[in-house]
Amino acid sequence: MARAGAILRALALAYRRDQKSLQTVVGNNFFIVSALLLQSAGGFIYLIIGLVLLFPLSTDPLRKIPASRLALWPIQRRERWLLRVVSPWINPLSWAIAGLAVWAARGKVTLGFWGLAAGLFAAGFLLSDLSFVSTQTVWRLIPQFPGPLNQLIRKNLREMLSTLDLYCALLLSLSAVVCRVLRVALPPEGLLAITVLVVLALSSYAQCLFGLDGAGGLGRYRLLPLRGWQILAAKDAAFLLVVIPLTLPLAPLAGIGAALVALTVGHEPSVAHPRKQTRWRFSSGASLVFGIFQAVLMAVGAAGVFFSSALVLIPCAALWALSVLYYGRVMERWFGE
Amino acid sequence: MISCRNLTRRFGEFTAVDGLTFEVAVGAICAFLGPNGAGKSTTVKMLTGLLPPSSGEVEVCGIEVCGMKVQSDPLELKRRIGVLPEDLGLFDDLTVEEHLLLTGSVYGVERHEARSRTNQLLHALSLEHGRHTFAASCSHGMRKKTSFAMALLPNPRVLFLDEPFEAIDPVTSRIMRGLLESVSRRGVTVFLTSHILSVVEQIATQLIMIRKGKIVWDSPIADLPQALEQHYFDLVEAPVVEELEWLGPARS
Numbered sequence: 108m109a110r111a112g113a114i115l116r117a118l119a120l121a122y123r124r125d126q127k128s129l130q131t132v133v134g135n136n137f138f139i140v141s142a143l144l145l146q147s148a149g150g151f152i153y154l155i156i157g158l159v160l161l162f163p164l165s166t167d168p169l170r171k172i173p174a175s176r177l178a179l180w181p182i183q184r185r186e187r188w189l190l191r192v193v194s195p196w197i198n199p200l201s202w203a204i205a206g207l208a209v210w211a212a213r214g215k216v217t218l219g220f221w222g223l224a225a226g227l228f229a230a231g232f233l234l235s236d237l238s239f240v241s242t243q244t245v246w247r248l249i250p251q252f253p254g255p256l257n258q259l260i261r262k263n264l265r266e267m268l269s270t271l272d273l274y275c276a277l278l279l280s281l282s283a284v285v286c287r288v289l290r291v292a293l294p295p296e297g298l299l300a301i302t303v304l305v306v307l308a309l310s311s312y313a314q315c316l317f318g319l320d321g322a323g324g325l326g327r328y329r330l331l332p333l334r335g336w337q338i339l340a341a342k343d344a345a346f347l348l349v350v351i352p353l354t355l356p357l358a359p360l361a362g363i364g365a366a367l368v369a370l371t372v373g374h375e376p377s378v379a380h381p382r383k384q385t386r387w388r389f390s391s392g393a394s395l396v397f398g399i400f401q402a403v404l405m406a407v408g409a410a411g412v413f414f415s416s417a418l419v420l421i422p423c424a425a426l427w428a429l430s431v432l433y434y435g436r437v438m439e440r441w442f443g444e
Numbered sequence: 445m446i447s448c449r450n451l452t453r454r455f456g457e458f459t460a461v462d463g464l465t466f467e468v469a470v471g472a473i474c475a476f477l478g479p480n481g482a483g484k485s486t487t488v489k490m491l492t493g494l495l496p497p498s499s500g501e502v503e504v505c506g507i508e509v510c511g512m513k514v515q516s517d518p519l520e521l522k523r524r525i526g527v528l529p530e531d532l533g534l535f536d537d538l539t540v541e542e543h544l545l546l547t548g549s550v551y552g553v554e555r556h557e558a559r560s561r562t563n564q565l566l567h568a569l570s571l572e573h574g575r576h577t578f579a580a581s582c583s584h585g586m587r588k589k590t591s592f593a594m595a596l597l598p599n600p601r602v603l604f605l606d607e608p609f610e611a612i613d614p615v616t617s618r619i620m621r622g623l624l625e626s627v628s629r630r631g632v633t634v635f636l637t638s639h640i641l642s643v644v645e646q647i648a649t650q651l652i653m654i655r656k657g658k659i660v661w662d663s664p665i666a667d668l669p670q671a672l673e674q675h676y677f678d679l680v681e682a683p684v685v686e687e688l689e690w691l692g693p694a695r696s
Contacts, residue, residue, distance in 0.1 A: 243578055246537065258538060258546035265537035320535065323579075327533035329494055331550050332522040439518060 111186040111193075114172070119197050121171045135389040136398040137275060137308045168194040256341040263345030266319040267312060269386040273349060276308035280353040287356055299413045302357040303406050306350055306365040310401055311390040313366075313373030316342040318384030318391075325381075329442045336435025339378070343370050343431065360417050361409040367423040368408035372401045374434040378441070445470045445602055445633040446491065451500035453486050460486045462657035463500070468650060473624060473634040475648035477641075479681050483657040484637040485530045488606050491635065492527050505601050523551065526595030528605040532587050533594075536580035540571055540590045543579065544597055551598035558597070565593040568623065570616055584611045592620060596627070603627065605636040609643050621647050645672045655680045 169177065169190060182190075195201050246268070249261045267273050283301055286293055293301070312318075316339070317325060328338055347366055354362025376382070376393035384390055392398045411419040446468040453461040461483040468474040478484050489495035491502055493509045502509040505524045527533075534543060541562060548558025566572045569589045579587060592608055603624070609617050624634050624647060638644050644651070651668065653661040653676065660679045668675055677683065 243581070246578070247539075247576065255549040255552075257549060258542050261542070262535050262537045269537075319537075323531045323533050324535045326494070326529055326531050327535065330492070330522060330527050330529065330533055332519040333550055334519070442518075 108186065108189070110180070110182050111189045114180075114182075114190060115193060115197065118168050118171055118194060122168065122197055122199070135272075136311045136392055136402055137272070137304075138389070139395060139398050140304075140307055140402055168197050252344075256337060256344070259338070259341035260344050260348070263342050264348060267309075267345055267349055269319065270312055270384070271387060271389045272309050272312050275389070276305045276349075276353050279305045279308060280356060283356045295413075298358050299361055299409060302354050302362045302413075303365055303409050305353050305357065306362055306369055306405060306409070307402055309346070309350065309353075309366075310369040310373070310405060311392040311398065313346060313369040314376045314392040314397070314401065315382045315384050315390055316346075316373065316377040317381045319386060328438075334435055335438030335442070336431050338438065339374065339431050339435050342377075343427070346370060358409070358413055360420060361413040364412035364420055364423045365405040365409035367420070367427040368405045369401060371423075371427045371430040372397075372404055374430045378434045378437050445472070445505060446474075446635060447501075447503040448491070449501045451487070451490060451502060452498050453483075453490060453495065454498045460657055461490070461497075461654075464654070464657075464659055466652055466659065466662050468633055468635060470633055471628050471631045472649050473628050473636070473647055474650040474652060475644040476635060476637045476652050476654070477639075477644065477676060477680070478637075478654040482654050482680075484654065485606055487654075488527075488530070488604050488635070488637060492525060492529075492604050493521055494529070523598075524601045526598060526600035526603045528588070528591045528595045528603075528608055530606045532591040534579040534587055534591060536578065539576050539578050540582065540586065541566065541575040543590050544593055547594045547597045553598060561597050562593075565597060568619055569593055570613075570619075585613060585616075588612060589616060596623065600632065602633045602635065605634065607637055607639070609638055609640045617643065641673050641676060653680055 246265045249264050251257055252260050279301060283293070283298075320328070331338075347363065347370075350362055350366040351359060376397065380393060382391060382393070392401070408419070408423055412423070446466075448467070449465050451461060451464040452459065464487060476484055476487065486495065490497045491504060491509065496510060504521060507521045507524070509521060538546065544562040544565060545558060547553075548562065549555070553561065566575050569592065571586065571589055571593070574582060574586050577586070579590065582590065588608070588611055592605070595603055595605065608620060612620065621643065624636075628634055628649075636648075645665070648665050651661060651663060651665055651672070652659060661675070665672075670678075
């Protein structure tokens with residue numbers, strides 16, 4: 108048991124040093140705006156949102172130990188079981204969900220709810236193991252693009268596909284598709300609102316465009332004979348390639364407007380204050396205030412295109428182009444340091 | 445081809461590289477040797493423009509490097525050099541083959557030529573079976589060979605290779621040596637770091653040894669007064685074998 112205790116202590120230390128899980132929720136635009144909009148909906152709604160958002164963050168803590176190392180350690184079967192059962196409680200998010208459950212149920216915790224939470228955790232563990240194996244086949248299906256930035260754009264699309272933001276946006280977009288299939292008429296304002304929500308779900312990623320490149324990738328950018336604006340444009344192209352199909356069943360031009368604004372605003376934190384991100388998590392933006400600032404400007408841009416004219420896209424695109432050029436220069440200075 | 449004068453790099457109070465001055469001629473294979481933490485990788489980073497020196501001058505292919513801040517076209521140096529960096533510089537989301545195709549397109553190699561060079565390099569480095577493997581899933585050896593192939597593919601004027609032979613199987617290591625000798629005969633300058641002295645002895649034409657950031661030896665390999673390993677131990681660091689009592693008595 109002493110061996111299992113030592114491993115659990117090491118895991119707890121690793122978790123204390125890696126508090127990113129909670130930060131990703133706190134800094135995610137979609138979570139921030141959802142929390143603001145659902146203030147009046149009551150505690151249980153928060154609980155459901157909390158579960159949905161926290162579930163993917165609750166990956167198996169044992170994965171922090173390299174599998175080969177865990178296999179080589181001389182620990183007995185019952186010690187492995189102990190690690191399996193106890194290790195989830197090292198993750199502060201487990202306690203957060205337990206606390207949420209108690210708070211939402213006002214002390215009357217139902218077995219069904221605990222069953223749901225346990226099931227989500229178990230699914231999270233299994234998905235952690237399966238995710239990379241299954242995704243590799245899908246990743247290869249990313250189409251080719253013309254031009255020298257082809258492989259960079261494909262890589263950036265794959266990075267976006269390994270964030271949960273995209274799947275959140277996809278769910279919202281699919282809801283619009285369902286409405287169209289069922290011939291449920293959405294009011295124009297509703298169409299715009301869902302469009303903005305789709306881009307909003309992706310907007311935190313626009314604040315951390317280089318978060319999934321890793322040290323090796325960032326090093327390679329510095330070696331490639333490419334201008335900063337080209338590297339940034341390859342990132343933005345991937346973002347737009349995701350936004351356009353997702354907003355097609357909604358208001359695509361307003362979606363593009365919102366995306367251009369999100370990228371323009373997101374260049375500053377992406378380049379000047381790059382933040383490392385974790386795969387299969389929600390992207391974590393620069394700060395709460397910056398997230399709200401970005402969301403408001405996106406809504407203004409989308410509304411301008413939607414209610415006034417598609418010509419509003421021209422100033423949006425011009426500002427975006429200026430931002431790409433300027434932050435491309437900033438990147439080149441950063442490369443030289 | 446590579447010229448360095450009083451190259452120095454300090455990190456706070458610590459001086460990692462201390463006044464290096466050396467020249468490497470066109471077509472030379474220069475091995476830059478030293479123990480871990482001696483300043484080899486820091487020097488490579490400065491020579492390739494990845495890290496600005498605290499003081500001193502660096503010129504590669506006639507271009508003043510110095511952190512790429514003084515050039516009119518910051519990409520000119522990058523186009524002329526191939527680098528295998530310490531961290532290999534690979535993207536987790538690209539396959540081995542895609543890394544090479546990316547290199548071809550951004551270095552302006554014509555598409556079908558890039559495809560042909562990619563196939564040749566994958567074959568030469570025994571990477572064919574793993575061409576569709578994502579870098580994140582590759583073994584360390586595969587990743588290193590991919591990074592080596594990326595350095596070679598644009599046919600640069602100078603190659604900077606940080607520990608190219610470490611973690612490489614003997615057959616591929618021999619092929620890599622052959623490739624380096626071949627490019628060297630065509631006038632490409634190779635600057636490499638390594639801890640595998642037996643390989644260095646066979647391939648290098650020039651040796652530079654550093655210790656605590658300072659050059660302790662710089663000569664053509666033919667001028668070595670004794671075997672490389674012994675010379676390294678004498679100049680850089682002599683091995684001291686500790687007796688670990690707790691291992692117990694030796695068995696006959």
